[in-house]
Each structure stands twice: as structure tokens, then as C-alpha cells.
Amino acid sequence: MSLAACGTQRPASAPTPQLIHQDGRIAVMLTDIDPRRIRSYDSALVSFGTRHTYSDTVSSTQGVGAARRWIHAQLSAFGRACNGCLRVEYDTGMVQTTSYPGRPIRLVTNVVAWLPGRDTTRAVVIGGHYDSCVCAVGGAAARFDSTSTAPGANDDGSGTSAVIELARVFSRMFGNQLESTVIFALYDAEEQGLLGSTHLARRLKASRMNVIAAMTDDIVGNVTADDGTVDSTSVRIFAAEPDTSRSRELGRYVWAVGESYLPGFRVVPVWRLDRVNRGGDHRPYVQEGWAGLRFSERIENEKRQHRPTDELAWVNFGYVANVARLNAATVASLALAPATPDSARAARDVPLSGGRHWTLSWSAVPGAASYEVLLRATTSPQYERVVSVGAATSYDLHVQLDDHWAAIRAVGSNGQRSLPIVVPRVTRVIPAPDQ
Numbered sequence: 001m002s003l004a005a006c007g008t009q010r011p012a013s014a015p016t017p018q019l020i021h022q023d024g025r026i027a028v029m030l031t032d033i034d035p036r037r038i039r040s041y042d043s044a045l046v047s048f049g050t051r052h053t054y055s056d057t058v059s060s061t062q063g064v065g066a067a068r069r070w071i072h073a074q075l076s077a078f079g080r081a082c083n084g085c086l087r088v089e090y091d092t093g094m095v096q097t098t099s100y101p102g103r104p105i106r107l108v109t110n111v112v113a114w115l116p117g118r119d120t121t122r123a124v125v126i127g128g129h130y131d132s133c134v135c136a137v138g139g140a141a142a143r144f145d146s147t148s149t150a151p152g153a154n155d156d157g158s159g160t161s162a163v164i165e166l167a168r169v170f171s172r173m174f175g176n177q178l179e180s181t182v183i184f185a186l187y188d189a190e191e192q193g194l195l196g197s198t199h200l201a202r203r204l205k206a207s208r209m210n211v212i213a214a215m216t217d218d219i220v221g222n223v224t225a226d227d228g229t230v231d232s233t234s235v236r237i238f239a240a241e242p243d244t245s246r247s248r249e250l251g252r253y254v255w256a257v258g259e260s261y262l263p264g265f266r267v268v269p270v271w272r273l274d275r276v277n278r279g280g281d282h283r284p285y286v287q288e289g290w291a292g293l294r295f296s297e298r299i300e301n302e303k304r305q306h307r308p309t310d311e312l313a314w315v316n317f318g319y320v321a322n323v324a325r326l327n328a329a330t331v332a333s334l335a336l337a338p339a340t341p342d343s344a345r346a347a348r349d350v351p352l353s354g355g356r357h358w359t360l361s362w363s364a365v366p367g368a369a370s371y372e373v374l375l376r377a378t379t380s381p382q383y384e385r386v387v388s389v390g391a392a393t394s395y396d397l398h399v400q401l402d403d404h405w406a407a408i409r410a411v412g413s414n415g416q417r418s419l420p421i422v423v424p425r426v427t428r429v430i431p432a433p434d435q
């Protein structure tokens, strides 16, 4: 099979390529996501007073220990309701930090729920951080303030509550039915330097887990700017450079999922790792070489972050529910799909085309019914053409690929698409002269 050269822009009459396969079970699951439940989870989290990493771990009503035991209890109840499909654990470890002079190693305790897939060597991670702080008031010492009230309703009670709700709806709809394992991760010590997510990312790396995607919901509930501007109908996704990175491929995937499942809720891609001088729990996964992505509200108000003003009244739970629906459709699509054809490569065809055309090839992926070649101009943020190549594992691309990006993805018999892998691989930002 072959494909004639495509222009840099799709003609106005050309149909939008099918980037995402819609699944009826996913659509039903989205209707099960309940903003009232998300509000009740966040209310419980706020009721612990502070969830600072160094706060009380003994009390049953106040502090970070009570908060994580409550989260563990919620997830465990979902696990019992699905006959054990969800495995809940305290994920503890020691992590080095430079943030606390004289205290270089910290114990972190994440709360993690595993929904095993048929292939337990692959995982999609969706997380949020349950710790809170009032570290923006009172100078440097505020970072150590583990007793003042730190509601953290939005940062990151909103993301934590969304992930708890995701664990509930996934365990109801997809217990023992996914191809990939899904990990619902509630991180400790994000505010101390991403310590909880750093620990889990390293643990997954050490156990040779193939993390397809690691996403974090962090600050996903505010819709009102300081000047009164309101935006409750769009959400930002942050995906790191370069433009051919796994993170950017994940960003394009989430963007397409949103357009397909939630047309009234706009995904706004931001092509950078995170907001300026800010961090999030996707970063440790990106550092391990995996695809990472952050979801954050469209409009932030830093007057209500890391302060006692981060209260429930400023969280719009209908909005958080829409972010959770976008999360759910993305996680389910990825977890129902075959693995990415990571072996894909592209070879320039000099004998027949003088080097303008290319041969793409890849090894068969277990569970894949067919494959697709995706194409976009180098200046296009999203794929413009999708070509089904059937069950073949090679393809003659009649395109001057120097002017485009091509990618290969696997398609399951259920229609679900894997994340694509870009060819040819980009191994350096500044190519050697012979490339």
C-alpha cells in the first residue's frame, strides 16, 4: 500500500481524520462520574485540617495520617464492591530531597490502587497529590508549617477527589476487562519536591513496568480569575517537548479524546512540561523516559493556592467532574488498546524514489488486529491524515517525509488505538550533519 503526498493543510472539504475510536462502555462510564461524590470526597479531605506531609500521623481526625487512612478506606470499599478487582496499598519508600537541609531523606507514603489488566507489564498511571501546605505565606519557614490549617481544597483536593472517583467508576465498569493495568495514585509530599511521585516512578522503573502514560490532575477546580473572568468549559493539558516526544504524543491523544467524547469541554494543549517555574507529579515519569502529562484548570488564581484561602467554596465540582470525564475516557482508551509498536522504524527509499519516499516497518504487536500510519506537517500540532494499513507490518510511504512527521500505532480488534510512535526517531535535538 502507499499514500500520495499530502499538503501541509487539509482542504476545507476533507473529513476530519478518525483519531479516536468511541466505545459505548466508556461513554456509559462517563455518565457515572458524579460531581456530588467528588465534592463529598474533597469535603472529607479538607476536614482533616492540614495534610502537610509532616503533620500529625496518629490522630484519626486531623493531619496527613488520618487523610491517607481515609483515602485507603474509600478505595478499599470500591475494591470490596468489585470482588477484589482493585488492589489497594500504602506505597512507602525513602526519597532523597535537597529541600530540607539537615533532613536529606524523607519517608513518603502514597496510597495506590491497582486495577490489573490482562498484560500486567504495561500500566497507565493517573494521579493527584493528597498533601497540602500553606507554604506561600510567612516566608521560608512556612514550608515547615505542619500545624496551621491548610485546606488544599483545590491544590490538590480537587485532583485527589477526581482520582478517587475514577477508581470507583473504573472498578464498576472495567474490573478484569482491561488490556493494561491502571494505577490510581494518590501521592504524598508533592509540595516537598514531588517526592511521592518520584518514589513511585522509580519503583515502577525498577520493577521493569512499561508505563504507557503517567498523568496528574493538579489544581483542576477553579474557574474564576482574580479579575472575575470565568472559564468553566476548557482545561489545559501540559506536554513536554520535543514535538516528537512520547509526552507530546500523549497530549495529541488526550486532545483527540476530548474532541471525541466531550465536545462541549475544550482541551487546550500547552506544549511545555508545566507552567512557568511550577512542577507536578508527571515530571518524575518524564524524567524516566515515559509519556507524562498534567491536567490543570484553564484559569488559575495564585491568591488561593498554598494559602488558607484554598477553600471548598472556590472549587467548582461540575468542572472537576468534566476533568475527571476527560481523564476517564483517556485512561480507558489507552488501557483497552494494544501496546505501541515501539519497534517501528523508517528507511529512506533511494533506489526507487531517489530518497523522497520511505519504507516504514515494525514488528507485530500482540493483540493488534491492524495498524495505522498517521501524518502531519512538521508545523501541525495534530495529525492530519490517518491511513489504515491492515494487518501488514510494513508500508511504503510515498511522501517526502523530510517535510512531515509520520507515526505508527496499533489498533485492537475492539477498535481502540495505542499511542503512536514517531518515525524516524529523533535522537538529538540538533541532528548530525549526515542526517
Ligand SMILES: [Zn+2]
Pocket (backbone or CB within 6 Å): 129, 155, 156, 190, 218, 219
Ligand atoms: Zn499541587
